[in-house]
Amino acid sequence: MSVTLKQIAEIAGVSRGTVDRALHNRGRVSEEVAQRIRKIADDLGYCPNEVGQALAKTRRQIRLGMIIQSTETPTMRIVAQGAARAAHDLHNLGVEVLIRELKSVDAAQELACIRELVDDEGIQGLALTPVNTPEICTKINRLVESGIPVITLNTDIPQSKRMCFVGEDSVCAGKTAAGLMALMLPEGGKVFVLTGHLSNATHKLRCTSFSEELMRIAPGVQLLPMQSCFDRDDYAFELTQHALEENPDIKAIYVAANGQHGVCEALRAAGLNGRVRVVAYDITPQNNEDLKRGTISFLLDQRAHEQGYRPLNLLRDYLFAGRKPEDEFCYTGTILKTKYNL
Amino acid sequence: MSVTLKQIAEIAGVSRGTVDRALHNRGRVSEEVAQRIRKIADDLGYCPNEVGQALAKTRRQIRLGMIIQSTETPTMRIVAQGAARAAHDLHNLGVEVLIRELKSVDAAQELACIRELVDDEGIQGLALTPVNTPEICTKINRLVESGIPVITLNTDIPQSKRMCFVGEDSVCAGKTAAGLMALMLPEGGKVFVLTGHLSNATHKLRCTSFSEELMRIAPGVQLLPMQSCFDRDDYAFELTQHALEENPDIKAIYVAANGQHGVCEALRAAGLNGRVRVVAYDITPQNNEDLKRGTISFLLDQRAHEQGYRPLNLLRDYLFAGRKPEDEFCYTGTILKTKYNL
């Protein structure tokens, strides 16, 4: 066992309380005693026992809020699961988590939700998937200024004062997809690019970084004009079918948003299952299915579960121990899956 | 906060100690009282507070042993780091970890090491990378029979009584590599397969499952006769150079063991950097370098750090809470890396 507060207290000839105050700079201890204590702690390599700390701190209950939007999409369902799990795990560490799910993406609704959590429920920290509007940004800033830390997840508002962002590095995600395409298309060929909403920052970033990188590393590739399917499978189906009719020699399809399944259906309908390469995003039941059938070649995942789980833990660390995240951007990584390592 | 032992004790009109004994079947409590207590706990949905448990159990110090072999290879260095980290993290949970590193792979040496840990140091649980010999197997079985749980990592002795194995699913690893090859070689072509020791079970499994799967899914591919480089870069260099001379039209190289860097050097020397696809194993500084330079296309990783970290935690869970791992095989997964998502 390591050296404890009590041992330090005995050596210094003071009480445990004094040591605690000295080492945590809580004041109410003379500078001279404090220095002596700090020296002893340093020499002995004191390192607070997290279990003891956690147990003692369970008295001070804290309350966190979590707002998740567009909860009906498969990915956000996984985010919600991550949040629920965090709520569970944090429960006996003295943390209560209030989770609010919003079906749509609506700034006004989200604003109301924030107000409810802060004003009525009195949360001390907030994690949310923000709509990127000036009102939300201002609201976040006001919360932070009033001492309530805010963490964005899945989607970011970089210009706000949020403590950090937990989510995908979309530039990396796009470039990684480009790298895969280049490896699969040594001879070049036509690539069809499908996105969701043009206004969606994540989709846009994935697409532009994909296109730029692919043009750079695979000059033989020809990018067909990008199409938007608004995250809908039926639109994606038709757009793909149409693209295939106009360009029967399409070699690969890059799907930067939802609508993957529509693409897969269209390929199978055209008898091109596994012949046209597909790179798409997110581990979801439907995507896994299409991956196993060989329609999707690579699935890039953003670890949605982690996106729901991590922010609550970060808030807890901050509120309990004052530990800020090391980096403003907590990227969850770009995971690569094929049918074999799913 | 959840319901606590104390609350249950109050309701049942008994002391906390009695509740504790009843709920954990420690005996020394009349069956009738025990039932009443269990009923109350059940109704209230009692769930032990892990923090409290951990703290209380720090009195009962436990001691674990960890033996790591061939510690000079890059991968085993990472395993060692994982073990060191686990030792650190478990320290203030009342667990002391004795780590022994053996440079070579030597059954006699390992046996001596086990004896020292068990007989002299009195460890209560053991994690090790075993040499697969009858003596080691028998020794493991004897330890298990004498109440000392054993976990194998990185390498397994499936026929022994070890509690579980933490490491790579080499069949999956081989097939995944085959899947990548197939995606990269739509037109087929020659693939050069390089392994380490023919006697190494992991290498063999990676190779056979790779070959079988690739033959199955990519009939256009021609596998060149497999070569062994004995995990040495210099041999790998020469073997690759020779293979390239004999088959200038090699499309890809599969490296199932160490020696990756020799392969890369040979390719670069031949001016084929990035033109011949390379699939290799393990995230190590050198491999990362070759990945970034584009010589290696895909790196498959077995999460060596996890292999060092996890077993000690599993032993702790077993010894403290009696929790056995859910599965006999705790596979650490097959992670895919390109230069973009490293």
Add this chain to the structure above:
DNA sequence: TTGAAAGCGTTACCAG
């Protein structure tokens, strides 16, 4: 400025 003591939830030891 400092110390004493209670408390967090659990386990363990010792009397009865």
Add this chain to the structure above:
DNA sequence: CTGGTAACGCTTTCAA
């Protein structure tokens, strides 16, 4: 078989 009590390491409150 059972209860009381101390202990684990730390925080916090209340007196001094």
